[in-house]
Amino acid sequence: MVVLSGCESWAMSLLRSIDVIHAALSTETKQNFQTFSSQVQCLVYGDSAIFPANVQRKRYRDKLGSESDFIIFVDSEFTIDAFAGLSGTLKAGGILFLVIPSRDEKLEQSLFFKRFYSLLSKMPSHTIITESQASVLPLHFDVDNPVKLSATSTYPHGCITQEQYSAVIAIKKVLSGQRKRPLVLTADRGRGKSSALAIACAQLMKEHEQDEFDIVITAPDVQALSVFYRQLKQSLNCVEQQGNTITFGKVKLTFMAVDQLIRSPIKLNLLLVDEAAAIPVYLLEQLLRSYHRMVFSSTVHGYEGAGRGFTLKFKKVLDRLCPQWVNLHINQPIRWRENDPLEQLVFDACLLNAELPKLKTTLAPQPPTYGKGSSVEKAEVLNKSNEPVFKVISAKELVADEALLKQVFAILVTAHYQTKPSDLQLLLDNPQVQLTCLYSSKNNDAEMLAVALLMNEGKGNNVSDADIRAIKHSERRLRNHFLPQSLFSHCGFEQAFNYKYLRIMRIAVHPQIQQQGIGAQFIHYIELLAKEQGVDFIGASFGVNPELLSFWLNAGFSTARIGFTKDKASGEHSALLIKGLVVKSKQEQQSFKRNFYQSFDYLLLEEYRALTTELVFLLLRQNSKGDVSALSERDIANVQAFSRGERLYSSCCYSLYLWLKQDLLSETKCHSTEVLQQSLVLVARLIQKHDSDSVCQQFGLTGKKMLNNHIKNYVHLRLNTAIN
Known part of the structure; x- marks a missing residue:
């Protein structure tokens, strides 16, 4: 990576000194700029007027799995999810240019960037150039003769490494071997995992060309399969594609969404699940119960998905349902060399490689009684040496203690399947966010049991009357005010912004002690903290399933809303649950609950038709007899x-x-x-x-x-x- 710290026009003039980039930036129109060269791929991301982007801000994921020679990242918000994701597209020999107008100003504004810059400065492979230091980049590339650094095939079927070839053999064996022996294929990015899936499929399709043969692939989103489809077509040469189905002879390969596969099981010969870590484990378990020849492929250190959470939780399910399952991990990178400095920087900066510590003790405390807590009770509980200890930790404490920060994020990443690098950025830079932790005791050697990210929303958090009017007229949406905004816009609660809220964004318990009441006890402490801070409501929003809903209902929360559309990754509707902490907000909580059930039956016929029967049963059990x-x-x-x-x-x-x-x-x-x-x-x-x-x-x-x-x-x- 090369950091260019200075004004954008200076950075632009500097980048023009690179022949191949000069050729790209010299084009006069944005359309030409996006397709400037068939030989060299340069991605430009950000919100700069001087550097016209060819990657849409909200569509950067479309580029994941593709390959690029250069990346120019000029983003005033420094969107870390996009940075981490796009960095994985660079091939060996590629360069990521990070353009920042003022390094010193950025260091003052952002604790996240301060830590990022500190890590960067300690890695000599990367270069930092400020406007006062240099006027020419010590780099030269010939646009007519680009450096050829792509790996070449040295193994059968176009495989690049021995590990990739072994993966292809293992995938094919799932079909030829005994039933109920699924393969779990894991790797970090750039290791050829998706290509291995495609190569194996191509071989199977050739072998069964004259047979009625069906392969189905699923993933959180069809866009995530761009590498798979490109490699498949390359390996087969001649295929027909209609929609999400590729035909080769009598063989069909089709993409289907996870919820569709579960809702209406079909007959097939092989099921592939790519990026399985981004799919909730309970959905993967349902797939396991319905299909008997399966391959689960996943990124371990995911830039947007908890690879290790998948590893820990899903392997327990596999041990129970398919004890003869097979595990295969690909180590050697293909897109770049081993120990790549940019990959290491991204891992360290985003804590994607934070290792989860193993707990020395197993605890099984009883859940507390909800609704009876007070500050006095809290003090009594914390003074007991055998009780967990609740702490609020500031962003400054985290930045000053790297070991503590890694411990916090390791639990978040491992226990929650949708934790992203931006959660780390939010934790360190957003003043509305609070971090709370639960420790095994108050001793110096106490172990961290659970972590929660809390967001202060509503009254007292910089919401103006003009903001509220804009929301009412659908002219804007406020960031960091999810609960009052949702209650205002979707539940018709006109006074929503007159109340203070504490939203539980993430709550994660160490996997070693889950299902032992720790989460319930943690919620109790959070509720006491909210009362101390004068909060009216605590709430949460999540992809709803019976297990999660039961947890929140048992904690005294009630359903205010269930969204009408399903999440692409989980196939779940989002639920908004709320709990009032004072007399007036408790009355409003009952009003939200009553309003929800008044329309619930009607919506079951259309918007909620896909809700599971178990979930509907659980929701109906919470209705009030009087209603x-x-x-x-x-x-x-x-x-x-x-x-x-x-x-x-x-x-x-x-x-x-x-x-x-x-x-x-x-x-x-x-x-x-x-x-x-x-x-x-x-x-x-x-x-x-x-x-x-x-x-x-x-x-x-x-x-x-x-x-x-x-x-x-x-x-x-x-x-x-x-x-x-």
Whole structure:
């Protein structure tokens, strides 16, 4: 990397001294600039008027997996996710030019950049040039004779390294070997992992050209597969492509989204999951249960996804479901040489290689009782030597203690699948952010158990009346005010910005002690902190699934909103949960909850149609009895008659629907797995309004007659339970 610290016009004149870049920058139009050379690829990212960008600010991910010779990064916000992502496109011999107007000003403004610059200064491979120091770059490139540094094939099928060839063999063996022996292929960027998947697919497609043969590949986004598709077409030479399907002879290779594969399982010969670390583990587990010949490929030190979280959590699932699974890791880089200085800088600056410490002790504290905390109780708890200790840590403390910073981020990255480098930037530079940690004790050798990133939002955080008016008229969206903005815009809460909020952006427990009540206890401490700071609401937003929703509901939060669209990576709808901490905000919390359930049934028929039955069941269990329609005498008579086999389903289904909503709130409800499974059938049919064929397929029933008998038997059981 070469840092050019000075005005942009000076940097531009300096870069023109490089022949190949001069040829690019000399073009008069932006359109020509974007396609200046077929020989040399130069990416320009940022918001500079002097350096017209050819990478869209929000579409930089489209370039991931591609290759470039030069990158010019001129971004006033120093968007670290884009920086980290694009840096991986550089080939061996490539240079990343970072243009910053004033180094000293940037160092004063940003703790993140101060740390970044400190790491950079200690690495002699990189160069820093200031406007007062130099007028010419000591570099020369001939545009007509670019340096050829790309690796060449020395192994069969076009493989570049022995490790890549071994990966191709291992992928093919998944198909020829025994079922339920999935392969997990891991590597850092630039190791040829995606190309190995494509080469193996190409070989299989050639071998089965005359057979009805189906390969499906999935990923967080089809854009992430650009390298895969390019290599596949190169290896096959002649293919037909229509939409997301590539055909070679009778063989088909199709991209399908994860949620589609889970919702409607299909017959296939091989399933490939690329960038698996960016997909929640519970979704990967559902894939494992539905398909038996699979390859999971993932980046370990992900620039936007927790590779190690995937490694730790998913391997436990594999050990349980497929104990003979195979693991293969590719070490040797292909796009650049080993120990590449730019890769090392990005790893260190973004803490992508922060190693998770192993805990010496295993703790299993009991979750606290919510809603009864006070500052006095907090002091008593913290003084007990056998209780976890809650601390708030400032950004300055983190920058001054690299070991502490690495420890914090290692837990965040490992425990949360969507942690990004920008989270580190946010943690160090955003004054609205607070970092809280939970330690095993107050001793000097105490171990870090959990980490949470908290955002102060709403009243008292630089929101003007003009901002609120602009939001109301859909003219702008405020950064760092997600909770009040969402309540204002989506829930019609006109007074949203009159309250103070503490949003729990990230909460991560060390994987070694998860599922032991630590997270619940941590939430309790955060709530006490919020009360001390005069906060009205605490809240959170996340991709909703039954496990996560249960955690937040058990902590006293209630659902204010569920988004109408699904996240591309997880296939989940986002949920907004809120908890009031004072009398007035508690009343508003009940109002949000009531408003949510008033429209929930209606939205289940369209916007929420894809919600899982388990999730709908859990949500309905949180409704208030007073907000559920009472049963008339006729409804009760209809339900009783149906349970005795005296009425047809269709003639009394509305009465059954009203009865089920009441029954789900009954205190006598048995929580055994068997009864839960039985009630889910009724939720799917009566409340989600799924057709009988879909419900039968979902729950393994043979037909409509068996389905109606199931409903009748369940109603009869519950009526008798209520009587007894």
